[in-house]
Amino acid sequence: xxxxxxxxxxxxxxxxxxxxxxxxxxxxxxxxxxxxxxxxxxxxxxxxxxxxxxxxxxxxxxxxxxxxxxxxxxxxxxxxxxxxxxxxxxxxxxxxxxxxxxxxxxxxxxxxxxxxxxx
Amino acid sequence: xxxxxxxxxxxxxxxxxxxxxxxxxxxxxxxxxxxxxxxxxxxxxxxxxxxxxxxxxxxxxxxxxxxxxxxxxxxxxxxxxxxxxxxxxxxxxxxxxxxxxxxxxxxxxxxxxxxxxxxxxxxxxxxxxx
Numbered sequence: 378x379x380x381x382x383x384x385x386x387x388x389x390x391x392x393x394x395x396x397x398x399x400x401x402x403x404x405x406x407x408x409x410x411x412x413x414x415x416x417x418x419x420x421x422x423x424x425x426x427x428x429x430x431x432x433x434x435x436x437x438x439x440x441x442x443x444x445x446x447x448x449x450x451x452x453x454x455x456x457x458x459x460x461x462x463x464x465x466x467x468x469x470x471x472x473x474x475x476x477x478x479x480x481x482x483x484x485x486x487x488x489x490x491x492x493x494x495x496x
Numbered sequence: 497x498x499x500x501x502x503x504x505x506x507x508x509x510x511x512x513x514x515x516x517x518x519x520x521x522x523x524x525x526x527x528x529x530x531x532x533x534x535x536x537x538x539x540x541x542x543x544x545x546x547x548x549x550x551x552x553x554x555x556x557x558x559x560x561x562x563x564x565x566x567x568x569x570x571x572x573x574x575x576x577x578x579x580x581x582x583x584x585x586x587x588x589x590x591x592x593x594x595x596x597x598x599x600x601x602x603x604x605x606x607x608x609x610x611x612x613x614x615x616x617x618x619x620x621x622x623x624x625x626x
Binding site for chain 2: 380381384385386387388389390391392393394395396397398399400401402403404405406407408410412414416419420421422423424425426427428429430431432433434435436437439440441443445446447450451452453454455456457458459460461462463464465466467468469470472474477478479481482483484485486488489490491492493494495
């Protein structure tokens with residue numbers, strides 16, 4: 378299969394997670410970009426941020442129109458997120474990405490179990 | 497509408513946002529962790545948490561992307577085709593999400609997390625040839 382076709386499918390999966398759950402697009406993207414489309418790991422992470430950005434803008438508009446976003450509750454996270462994003466861009470080249478992925482895996486397993494069994 | 501009160505203090509939320517924002521900029525799932533914070537500790541439901549996360553992501557992604565682009569780490573061709581695939585599916589999914597029972601939304605998210613968590617945990621180090 379051509380990379381263009383693979384990319385469209387990969388993007389569609391990320392869009393589904395993004396729209397359904399309001400998160401998790403990157404969870405599909407990075408594994409598929411590295412193992413299926415076979416681009417460099419660090420590029421896969423950086424590119425995934427660029428893919429999720431327009432999808433998040435669209436989903437955010439849809440959520441907002443349905444009344445699912447409370448701007449006052451969101452504000453502290455918008456401030457923190459902006460600061461985090463700036464730091465992130467500067468640190469990215471030096472970070473041990475693979476180690477972070479393992480820590481991340483453990484955290485989402487914990488979250489998955491709690492979300493699924495509801496305690 | 498957002499009815500349930502948030503149970504965390506604003507300055508803690510700023511710190512959490514900063515920490516997850518760093519991870520979001522890396523593309524490593526900061527948003528997923530933020531959702532977990534909002535649903536497990538702040539008492540929001542999946543739809544409310546998802547809404548905050550989507551908006552937050554826009555704010556953290558822009559400054560990170562500027563750096564990534566400067567560092568030439570964006571694969572433009574892959575980027576464009578993924579976005580082409582992603583736009584229709586995220587519109588459809590977010591329309592459906594607002595109609596679904598939030599309990600099922602949360603369980604679906606749980607299944608996704610378990611599946612990806614297990615795959616990531618046992619993934620080999622970089623297997624690309626280039």
